[in-house]
Amino acid sequence: MIQDISPSKFNNSYKVCQPDSSSRFFIFSEDKLLADTSLENGDIIFPGNNDIPSADNAVYLFSIDDISYFLISDHKCSENGNFRFVPFKELRQLKISRNNSLFAAFTAYHLWCWYRSSRFCGKCGHTTVHSSRERAMVCPECGNTIYPRINPAVIIGVLNGDRILITRYRTGYAHNALVAGFTEIGESLEETVAREVMEEAGLRVKNIRYYKSQPWGSASDLLMGFFCDVDGSDEIHMDKSELKYAEWISRDEIVLQPQDISLTNEMMKLFRSGKI
């Protein structure tokens, strides 16, 4: 999965620090990221000190091994050399040999989205400032503290004996998926699972069991994967406003996603191999 970067180590402990000669910078322009994607092995290179006019306003985000990554929000950077603003969706399509750079890009995008939407206090409207103690934005006027926002969502493998419910979204991602959805305020994860399967496929479920989780920065999500069994009738009533496809598929008929980075793909693969 995208976060599986072992033996490399991701360190997201917050600290205030300055870039060094090995640091890399994330520079976004709307939903595009300044990066070099011309390498034959598909790896993604982010600009360093020599590739940008100034790192004065760089904010430390995280480290992977000895490389520290920074965000420059207000920038005057333009495309130069092999560095171009790459649409974020295009990054996901790259055939990369290791996940480090893609995971870094997804995580930086999550943080950038949060920093961008936290520039003003939601209580009083005053401009916020960076906390010096932790990853938070603070309102100097009323003291309101805004922490990074993470959206909980579930991925659901609905099983029907030797078949699994495969879906495709009406818009957005074009490949096979599982039932998925955001947790609403006031419900448990298990309740989210039952509600989403009922809403998207008109099915009742039982034996809901947790599988694994995944940070998914491109949507500011924390995804939690569950398997469950259909309970009673297996007749699918698809939500046509959200899905264009929902069918029971046997193990050997499952077509996986082109990139093996998502929790959804791992769950489909697990079922296909007979391990669940």
Ligand SMILES: [Zn+2]
């Ligand atoms: Zn305020």
